[in-house]
Amino acid sequence: MVTDGSRPGLSPLGYRARALAGARGDRIVADSVGALRLDDPSGAATLWFPLADARTDALAAAGEEDDEHLGTVTLWSLPDAAPGAGVVARTPTAPPTALAALAGRITFDAGIDTGAVVVEVEDGAPGADPRDVTVKRFPTWGDAADLVAVMDVMPNDDGSWSSVARAMPDRPVVEGSQMLGQAIVAASRLRPGCRVVSAHMAFVRPADARAPLRFVLDEVSAGRTFGAFTARVEQQGRTCATGTLLLGVPAADAVTDAVAHADPAPAVVGPYDSVPHDMGVTGRDLRVVDAAYTADPAAPVGPPELDAWVRYRDVPDDPALHAGLLAQFTGHLSIAAALRPHAGVGEAQSHHTLSTAINAIALSVHTDVRVDQWLLYHHRSTSAAGGMTHSECRVHHEAGVLVASFTVDAMVRAFAGGAVGDTRTSL
Numbered sequence: 001m002v003t004d005g006s007r008p009g010l011s012p013l014g015y016r017a018r019a020l021a022g023a024r025g026d027r028i029v030a031d032s033v034g035a036l037r038l039d040d041p042s043g044a045a046t047l048w049f050p051l052a053d054a055r056t057d058a059l060a061a062a063g064e065e066d067d068e069h070l071g072t073v074t075l076w077s078l079p080d081a082a083p084g085a086g087v088v089a090r091t092p093t094a095p096p097t098a099l100a101a102l103a104g105r106i107t108f109d110a111g112i113d114t115g116a117v118v119v120e121v122e123d124g125a126p127g128a129d130p131r132d133v134t135v136k137r138f139p140t141w142g143d144a145a146d147l148v149a150v151m152d153v154m155p156n157d158d159g160s161w162s163s164v165a166r167a168m169p170d171r172p173v174v175e176g177s178q179m180l181g182q183a184i185v186a187a188s189r190l191r192p193g194c195r196v197v198s199a200h201m202a203f204v205r206p207a208d209a210r211a212p213l214r215f216v217l218d219e220v221s222a223g224r225t226f227g228a229f230t231a232r233v234e235q236q237g238r239t240c241a242t243g244t245l246l247l248g249v250p251a252a253d254a255v256t257d258a259v260a261h262a263d264p265a266p267a268v269v270g271p272y273d274s275v276p277h278d279m280g281v282t283g284r285d286l287r288v289v290d291a292a293y294t295a296d297p298a299a300p301v302g303p304p305e306l307d308a309w310v311r312y313r314d315v316p317d318d319p320a321l322h323a324g325l326l327a328q329f330t331g332h333l334s335i336a337a338a339l340r341p342h343a344g345v346g347e348a349q350s351h352h353t354l355s356t357a358i359n360a361i362a363l364s365v366h367t368d369v370r371v372d373q374w375l376l377y378h379h380r381s382t383s384a385a386g387g388m389t390h391s392e393c394r395v396h397h398e399a400g401v402l403v404a405s406f407t408v409d410a411m412v413r414a415f416a417g418g419a420v421g422d423t424r425t426s427l
Contacts, residue, residue: 009039010101015282016122017047017138019108021058021078021088029089029117030054030108030123034312036101040069040215041210044169045139047119048105056106062087069093070102078116088116106181123282123321125313126169134276141168151324153182153189153215153379160216161186162328167209168280171351176203176358177331179213179241181324183231186215187245188320194247195365196323201243202360207235217245225249250368262366262402263394270398271309271374292337297346304381307312309398312371322369326395326404329377331358338381338389340364359388363406374398379408387413 012034032053038046062075067090076089077153088109095102108117121140124133153161163182173425180201188196207213220228226248233241268274274287289307295366310329315321335356339345350356376396383390389412395404 010041010099011037011039013121014039014143015045015124016121018120019049019051019054019089020118020120027058028055030106030181036105038099038102038107039142041167042169045137045142045357047106048102048107051104051106053090054106059089064093067092070099075105081310086116121282123285132285134278136278136280136282139168139280140338141280142166142282143282144314146283146291147325147328148282148315148321150178151181151185151321151328153186155189156214160214162188162215163213165210165212172209173330174207174209174213175328176241177361178328179203179207179233180243180330180361180363181327182213183215183217183233183241183243183245184327185228185320185324186217187227187231187247188323190217190219190229191247194227194249195368196363197226197246197248198364199243199245199327200234200362200363201231201241203241204357204405205238205240206357207233207240211235213240218255220244237254243399244411264393265376265396265400265402266307266378268378271311274309275305279310285309285311285313289293292340293333295336295347295350297344297348299346301343302340304337304341304384306333306340306379308377308379309374310371310377311374315372322371325364325371326365326369326375327361327363330361330363330393330406331408331419333377333379334381334391334393335357335389335410335412337379337391338384338410338412340381342384353415354412355415356410358408358410361406363404365404366402369403375403383410387411 004041016033017035018028021027021029030053032049034050036048038048049318059076060079062077064072064074067073070092072093074091075087078088091106092102108119119138121136121138122133123136149164150166152370153163156162180199184196184199201293213233216232217229220230227246231243231245232239271287274289275288275291277293278287279286288308292302292306312325336347374404378394379391381389381391389410391408394402397403
């Protein structure tokens with residue numbers, strides 16, 4: 001559920017969720033298909049299980065306290081926890097009217113660093129093939145439906161376009177590839193019957209994911225076959241990104257059918273022989289070939305390549321959104337591919353001891369796009385020099401068809417003077 005960025009939003013999770021305790025996370029303390037998700041702009045999202053689906057007999061009452069948002073809450077700890085381990089769960093006794101749905105529910109302190117209780121979400125449609133079910137660690141960013149809502153920019157009265165806001169509290173920074181995808185959606189709305197042919201965008205200033213973005217598209221050309229726009233992404237009156245978009249009417253005739261070729265897909269294993277990777281979005285299945293994507297600086301080195309299979313569930317039958325979601329993922333793995341050959345360096349250092357950011361993306365789309373089918377993103381970094389990296393990438397359908405090509409220019413360098421960055425906001 002996307003909120004307006006200022007008020008908590010409460011919505012059904014829509015997936016089976018479990019809370020696990022114990023040294024190996026092998027003791028289930030809650031298991032439910034009826035959990036509610038509470039998105040609060042002031043902190044991380046929380047998951048609320050019905051008390052009937054929690055094993056309170058496996059918990060120990062730890063008194064009460066007053067919470068500024070929930071009122072009086074009952075506190076719970078683990079009976080076998082080490083001394084001083086503290087509270088692991090809370091139950092409101094009489095929540096305020098706005099959060100009345102939390103009555104009779106329990107939430108677990110499931111931050112990534114707490115360690116006492118782990119909350120997992122079983123990401124899969126009811127009755128799905130077990131191969132299509134993965135597990136995501138909570139708190140997640142949200143669902144594919146939330147991502148669709150973010151990408152589906154809306155027109156303003158002045159001719160510009162706006163997006164809704166959604167952020168993770170631990171890093172409320174908009175990804176550059178998201179802005180590229182949103183601009184593609186806006187341009188596609190302005191040229192119905194056309195699809196994006198190429199889109200280029202440079203990201204010149206960080207944008208805050210907690211606030212809406214404004215997209216200004218100026219029409220450069222409006223021919224029968226092609227249309228072109230310049231695009232500018234603004235936030236609070238400042239330009240965050242700028243670029244160009246070319247859209248065209250697909251052609252099919254004897255000549256175009258005869259003049260056709262494409263690079264083959266890389267010879268890699270398929271999605272079900274690749275390793276699921278958790279990027280915190282339910283409804284989006286991400287599988288990495290050879291489990292090669294890792295942020296660990298101590299990971300084994302390898303070639304400057306990463307291959308990942310991506311598929312979304314329940315995307316509206318809207319070509320603009322499919323193209324926008326294709327673009328949204330182009331900024332995710334190229335820096336990791338560039339770091340892979342270098343020992344002692346990894347994305348875990350990004351925004352802390354390494355300053356990293358996507359500076360520009362150039363995308364060419366060769367055919368119609370369906371992101372609810374498996375797509376293979378092949379990333380190859382061809383250069384890392386002078387604090388910049390360059391990657392030349394391809395997107396192939398599972399059947400081998402070349403769907404799109406893109407390049408990424410990115411920054412990788414140390415903070416000036418050996419400073420340490422703020423991982424929430426620094427690049």
